[in-house]
Amino acid sequence: MISRELMIIGGGPSGLCAAKTALDAGLSVTIIERSPKLGGQLVKQTHKFFGSKAQYAKTRGFDIAKKLIDDIKDHPNLEILVDTTVVGLYDDLVITTYDQKDYKKYQAKSIIVATGASEKFLAFENNDLPGIYGAGAVQTLMNLYGVLPGQEIVMVGSGNIGLIVSYQLLQAGVKVKAIIEAAPSIGGYKVHASKIRRLGIPIYTQKTIKKAIGKEKLEAIEVVDLDPTWKEIPGTEMTITCDGLCISVGLSPMHQLLSMIQAETKYIPELGGFVPVIDHTHQTTVKGVYACGDAVGIEEASSAMMEGYLSGLYISKNLGKPHPSYDDLKTHYEHQLDMLRDGPFGIKTKIGLEKLRKDDNHAS
Amino acid sequence: MRIEKHPILTFPEREPIFFIFEGQKMQGFKGDTIASALFAQEIKTFSYSIKRKRPRGFYCAIGNCASCNMVVNGIPNVRTCITLLEPDMVIERQVNKGVVK
Numbered sequence: 001m002i003s004r005e006l007m008i009i010g011g012g013p014s015g016l017c018a019a020k021t022a023l024d025a026g027l028s029v030t031i032i033e034r035s036p037k038l039g040g041q042l043v044k045q046t047h048k049f050f051g052s053k054a055q056y057a058k059t060r061g062f063d064i065a066k067k068l069i070d071d072i073k074d075h076p077n078l079e080i081l082v083d084t085t086v087v088g089l090y091d092d093l094v095i096t097t098y099d100q101k102d103y104k105k106y107q108a109k110s111i112i113v114a115t116g117a118s119e120k121f122l123a124f125e126n127n128d129l130p131g132i133y134g135a136g137a138v139q140t141l142m143n144l145y146g147v148l149p150g151q152e153i154v155m156v157g158s159g160n161i162g163l164i165v166s167y168q169l170l171q172a173g174v175k176v177k178a179i180i181e182a183a184p185s186i187g188g189y190k191v192h193a194s195k196i197r198r199l200g201i202p203i204y205t206q207k208t209i210k211k212a213i214g215k216e217k218l219e220a221i222e223v224v225d226l227d228p229t230w231k232e233i234p235g236t237e238m239t240i241t242c243d244g245l246c247i248s249v250g251l252s253p254m255h256q257l258l259s260m261i262q263a264e265t266k267y268i269p270e271l272g273g274f275v276p277v278i279d280h281t282h283q284t285t286v287k288g289v290y291a292c293g294d295a296v297g298i299e300e301a302s303s304a305m306m307e308g309y310l311s312g313l314y315i316s317k318n319l320g321k322p323h324p325s326y327d328d329l330k331t332h333y334e335h336q337l338d339m340l341r342d343g344p345f346g347i348k349t350k351i352g353l354e355k356l357r358k359d360d361n362h363a364s
Numbered sequence: 365m366r367i368e369k370h371p372i373l374t375f376p377e378r379e380p381i382f383f384i385f386e387g388q389k390m391q392g393f394k395g396d397t398i399a400s401a402l403f404a405q406e407i408k409t410f411s412y413s414i415k416r417k418r419p420r421g422f423y424c425a426i427g428n429c430a431s432c433n434m435v436v437n438g439i440p441n442v443r444t445c446i447t448l449l450e451p452d453m454v455i456e457r458q459v460n461k462g463v464v465k
């Protein structure tokens with residue numbers, strides 16, 4: 001058994017920021033990341049962020065990742081384990097990992113679960129054909145590895161990810177044939193939608209995918225109109241030829257590791273699905289296990305970063321080594337987080353958090 | 365197919381890596397994952413489903429969904445979307461649950 005002080009599961013924005021404040025407080029930190037590189041989903045985000053300067057606005061996602069990594073990478077008390085997957089989490093703060101060669105067992109003093117989110121899927125005929133991807137998967141393939149997903153693509157879902165990835169497909173030279181949206185209105189920011197429409201990509205609302213067509217791989221899709229009660233309208237079926245289909249219908253928090261232990265979770269639709277119950281220091285109902293970022297509710301990367309910084313701070317205090325600027329930084333980051341949630345898209349998060357905290361004796 | 369021109373990103377020339385896919389010699393680049401190297405060669409079917417042998421490709425590209433699992437150097441269930449390509453790797457489509465030898 002290997003002993004460690006703070007182990008962070010997930011090297012994305014939230015995990016990296018938690019590492020930063022924890023290291024500055026004098027804690028020893030181990031980051032465990034299953035992919036070959038740190039940075040989480042920031043590394044494939046070529047667009048500039050919104051918000052204020054303190055939240056890295058006007059900076060491209062991959063540059064933010066670089067900055068967050070540079071902030072900590074030379075710290076003597078930091079250990080980075082990439083290509084390493086956490087395969088077991090236990091209530092007594094034991095973690096087991098697999099690094100493609102060996103299984104290892106660690107005993108931590110505190111653990112942060114910053115596992116992020118996964119893309120939701122959609123049920124329709126032939127939805128397992130090669131050529132059907134999560135929108136984020138296509139973003140990874142193009143922006144990280146420089147490989148095109150196909151020639152002609154249809155996007156399902158008009159939230160911000162659907163709109164942004166459609167634009168990035170165009171930048172990479174792919175024809176985006178349409179964005180289809182089942183709801184009566186476009187889900188994402190108007191500024192993104194307008195940009196897409198100006199470039200001639202139609203955004204159809206109240207339309208959904210009925211089935212995928214193809215034998216060995218995707219060749220076309222059949223879409224259908226929906227009435228205001230979300231029922232298919234017979235006779236409105238239309239076939240669109242394409243060799244790629246992106247599914248962008250939202251994200252789910254990755255709570256699975258927390259479900260391996262006794263951490264209480266609740267189903268909160270506003271936060272994206274099952275999320276762990278956490279107290280005001282981001283501690284779950286299992287003492288010493290914390291969670292932050294998209295794993296506790298789907299928001300923007302900016303919020304995940306602020307939650308990360310805060311979690312690192314809270315843990316420093318709970319482990320008896322409070323950060324030298326604990327109070328100032330806590331006030332600063334809590335204020336940033338409040339500001340991020342003040343916008344029209346933050347309302348959902350606020351309602352979700354309200355539900356999560358309600359009749360939650362642990363968090364008082 | 366690889367992106368040649370991009371308004372924001374640059375993809376500098378990288379060291380070629382040769383590997384074997386289903387008995388055929390192929391080329392990728394250093395820094396590729398197995399999945400991105402195959403995709404660049406227009407190979408989109410990574411496995412066949414266990415019961416009905418339906419073709420499967422990748423879905424999430426971040427090591428989460430298991431849709432891209434393949435047999436690599438004889439080891440089944442390798443998540444090819446987060447496993448970096450290495451010289452002389454032998455990559456095969458997976459057609460069963462995976463057998464531990």
